[in-house]
Amino acid sequence: xxxxxxxxxxxxxxxxxxxxxxxxxxxxxxxxxxxxxxxxxxxxxxxxxxxxxxxxxxxxxxxxxxxxxxxxxxxxxxxxxxxxxxxxxxxxxxxxxxxxxxxxxxxxxxxxxxxxxxxxxxxxxxxxxxxxxxxxxxxxxxxxxxxxxxxxxxxxxxxxxxxxxxxxxxxxxxxxxxxxxxxxxxxxxxxxxxxxxxxxxxxxxxxxxxxxxxxxxxxxxxxxxxxxxxxxxxxxxxxxxxxxxxxxxxxxxxxxxxxxxxxxxxxxxxxxxxxxxxxxxxxxxxxxxxxxxxxxxxxxxxxxxxxxxxxxxxxxxxxxxxxxxxxxxxxxxxxxxxxxxxxxxxxxxxxxxxxxxxxxxxxxxxxxxxxxxxxxxxxxxxxxxxxxxxxxxxxxxxxxxxxxxxxxxxxxxxxxxxxxxxxxxxxxxxxxxxxxxxxxxxxxx
Amino acid sequence: xxxxxxxxxxxxxxxxxxxxxxxxxxxxxxxxxxxxxxxxxxxxxxxxxxxxxxxxxxxxxxxxxxxxxxxxxxxxxxxxxxxxxxxxxxxxxxxxxxxxxxxxxxxxxxxxxxxxxxxxxxxxxxxxxxxxxxxxxxxxxxxxxxxxxxxxxxxxxxxxxxxxxxxxxxxxxxxxxxxxxxxxxxxxxxxxxxxxxxxxxxxxxxxxxxxxxxxxxxxxxxxxxxxxxxxxxxxxxxxxxxxxxxxxxxxxxxxxxxxxxxxxxxxxxxxxxxxxxxxxxxxxxxxxxxxxxxxxxxxxxxxxxxxxxxxxxxxxxxxxxxxxxxxxxxxxxxxxxxxxxxxxxxxxxxxxxxxxxxxxxxxxxxxxxxxxxxxxxxxxxxxxxxxxxxxxxxxxxxxxxxxxxxxxxxxxxxxxxxxxxxxxxxxxxxxxxxxxxxxxxxxxx
Numbered sequence: 100x101x102x103x104x105x106x107x108x109x110x111x112x113x114x115x116x117x118x119x120x121x122x123x124x125x126x127x128x129x130x131x132x133x134x135x136x137x138x139x140x141x142x143x144x145x146x147x148x149x150x151x152x153x154x155x156x157x158x159x160x161x162x163x164x165x166x167x168x169x170x171x172x173x174x175x176x177x178x179x180x181x182x183x184x185x186x187x188x189x190x191x192x193x194x195x196x197x198x199x200x201x202x203x204x205x206x207x208x209x210x211x212x213x214x215x216x217x218x219x220x221x222x223x224x225x226x227x228x229x230x231x232x233x234x235x236x237x238x239x240x241x242x243x244x245x246x247x248x249x250x251x252x253x254x255x256x257x258x259x260x261x262x263x264x265x266x267x268x269x270x271x272x273x274x275x276x277x278x279x280x281x282x283x284x285x286x287x288x289x290x291x292x293x294x295x296x297x298x299x300x301x302x303x304x305x306x307x308x309x310x311x312x313x314x315x316x317x318x319x320x321x322x323x324x325x326x327x328x329x330x331x332x333x334x335x336x337x338x339x340x341x342x343x344x345x346x347x348x349x350x351x352x353x354x355x356x357x358x359x360x361x362x363x364x365x366x367x368x369x370x371x372x373x374x375x376x377x378x379x380x381x382x383x384x385x386x387x388x389x390x391x392x393x394x395x396x397x398x399x400x401x402x403x404x405x406x407x408x409x410x411x412x413x414x415x416x417x418x419x420x421x422x423x424x425x426x427x428x429x430x431x432x433x434x435x436x437x438x439x440x441x442x443x444x445x446x447x448x449x450x451x452x453x454x455x456x457x458x459x460x461x462x463x464x465x466x467x468x469x470x471x472x473x474x475x476x477x478x479x480x481x482x483x484x485x486x487x488x489x490x491x492x493x494x495x496x497x498x499x500x501x502x503x504x505x506x507x508x509x510x511x512x513x514x515x516x517x518x519x520x521x522x523x524x525x526x527x528x529x530x531x532x533x534x535x536x537x538x539x540x541x542x543x544x
Numbered sequence: 545x546x547x548x549x550x551x552x553x554x555x556x557x558x559x560x561x562x563x564x565x566x567x568x569x570x571x572x573x574x575x576x577x578x579x580x581x582x583x584x585x586x587x588x589x590x591x592x593x594x595x596x597x598x599x600x601x602x603x604x605x606x607x608x609x610x611x612x613x614x615x616x617x618x619x620x621x622x623x624x625x626x627x628x629x630x631x632x633x634x635x636x637x638x639x640x641x642x643x644x645x646x647x648x649x650x651x652x653x654x655x656x657x658x659x660x661x662x663x664x665x666x667x668x669x670x671x672x673x674x675x676x677x678x679x680x681x682x683x684x685x686x687x688x689x690x691x692x693x694x695x696x697x698x699x700x701x702x703x704x705x706x707x708x709x710x711x712x713x714x715x716x717x718x719x720x721x722x723x724x725x726x727x728x729x730x731x732x733x734x735x736x737x738x739x740x741x742x743x744x745x746x747x748x749x750x751x752x753x754x755x756x757x758x759x760x761x762x763x764x765x766x767x768x769x770x771x772x773x774x775x776x777x778x779x780x781x782x783x784x785x786x787x788x789x790x791x792x793x794x795x796x797x798x799x800x801x802x803x804x805x806x807x808x809x810x811x812x813x814x815x816x817x818x819x820x821x822x823x824x825x826x827x828x829x830x831x832x833x834x835x836x837x838x839x840x841x842x843x844x845x846x847x848x849x850x851x852x853x854x855x856x857x858x859x860x861x862x863x864x865x866x867x868x869x870x871x872x873x874x875x876x877x878x879x880x881x882x883x884x885x886x887x888x889x890x891x892x893x894x895x896x897x898x899x900x901x902x903x904x905x906x907x908x909x910x911x912x913x914x915x916x917x918x919x920x921x922x923x924x925x926x927x928x929x930x931x932x933x934x935x936x937x938x939x940x941x942x943x944x945x946x947x948x949x950x951x952x953x954x955x956x957x958x959x960x961x962x963x964x965x966x967x968x969x970x971x972x973x974x975x976x977x978x979x980x981x982x983x984x985x986x987x988x989x
Binding site: 250254288289365366367370415416417418419420421426427442446447452476478479506510 | 704857867922928
């Protein structure tokens, strides 16, 4: 296949770029209306319009300049970006260090624009990772594998199954820890899924992402990945965790519990929080581990992993709100759903105008569970009439399980069991820290 | 109608209570299995079972004792609760103070069990309020009105319309401020609804609730209500606000913006938080006001209120999650929905397996808006391919509008306008603080 040197550019702009001999990866200058703007010519995707030239500026940001009649283009340096990418040192992997596998799922972390082929590309050979994050080769003996390359919003239950199987494969090869590089959007759903699918873990399994891509000066990718690899190599806790920035300063990373984490900010580097609990640990400057909890499963390579990587599709999560249309519940019942997790208000309430639909669901054998959209705190259906009536209808409250986690767990339960009564019992038992005791160590909000 | 002295008790237990001559409101002692438990006999609702006697203990908690063969009952004091309720002092309302109307919608605040008639009862005459919260009569000249008595999870758009109309009626009578006593579960939905429905407010409109009922020792009802009435009387800000505890200590209340508040804890007294912004003000010890923002609409009784209290039913809020069933979107489109607000992941993303359904919605003239389930932070559909593709599909991002607020606003917009293009434009304009500028004053999480 011949490579398109002007990938994604069409009509007017393609002609204009062709005329001056510009190619993807060149540093060019655009001039118009007495303005000048300089940057590396980026490729475009087919989804985008034909009216913009996109440049990567020296500060790392991309900018799109719209076509206009007075636009002129000057080439500053040919193939600047590609030349930069070639200057790779050959790096040695030290076999005496702890063995860590880094599995690539996708996302912002460890991806960068490939100036020659277009779009964001995952960088995942040990050499490439070491080039981007040279500290890594002094921490662990790393093997990398790209499982898939998807933004995390596109992941489905079948992807969780594949990730769990690949993690299990690595563990069965005797590694000291596994890193999963993952987009942050649904990282807490995947961490919950892995927490249920990977039982009796012998070593740490750490999901790591970044909120800013590695080619931006404010990127959190390096510290998150280095801290995660350090913990995977030396940390004592064998659980599924999420490693992300603890706060806005760039020196500490916390390891959130896989079933108690949530992405609570669209863009901040410390977007993830542990809800109603403490994170397992803190890693400062990528080299110092502090354990923050009293109880955890200790690393033990002799422990035999149990892989239970099946998730059912016939489960839904429904957020209740004023004027909620109960026909949505009836619709799911008629579509053959086996279980519904509701995000109620407050202690776990829903409006009386939904009670008939709840009755319909329960009488058709659909399990209906209650969580709270408050996020923090515990459901309690025994305080008010509404709650007590919901109990009578057969609604099952889930303590302080997060709605997202309850949903993932219910998919997992129906992946293990067919009998609703057994699924119900499984839902009410704490399996992977998803239900914390009533006296939580901290009341963080 | 003859009053049932054993309201809600049936079969065995009713016979047993009758035999000793016990009535609702009596202090009784239950004895069984060498245990004794003493409390006031409470009535029961028809929703409940026939096997439990419910007592209010002296610490304010209710307890249910299950029928058993060895259960015996002794009367300690006849009609103890009713006698207590009769000892009312006659209280003077001072007409020289600022005029405040207190409108009752329902909820935990200012409600207590009526031991003679059953169930939780709203206490709402000025005298009753003054009896419960004697500080009030020194702050304002109060008039009270019960609009309805519903737990807030049962409220619908038609209730918002009625509340808005009643607030407008009070304002048109020339009051200095209006208090709406409201359940906390959906108080932030109602505050958003009132923020859009009541335009050009001349005086403060303050929703106030409590997380613990007034008859419990740890109740937040008194401080919340007293602070709200104080601000309604003396505060300079004429906006729709929510008055609730600022933290776990019992001395400060904050006034949250009606369109930026959220209930973020199921049970804590400081459950409400202002998201990505500062609250308008703080009231300390019910008597000291601090304004926390630079810009606000000042109180001005000459300003003419515009009442726009119409909300459309044909609007839905949908939370996206991995494995989300796109048929739910198709179902809503086929049911004639006019607009859908999606809670996407991260910056405002949804999985590619929903794109066909989005296309179907848009091609049928349904407006599809994007918000984020992260709660904090701003949507941005220009950073990643997924977002840019959603823009191409016609999805409209809503800056940092909260999902719940976006949903209420869309109902309100379709209550004002039929034309989708005008609704779209209205959604993108900041009307009542629901969109804050990009440089927010604080990055609170």
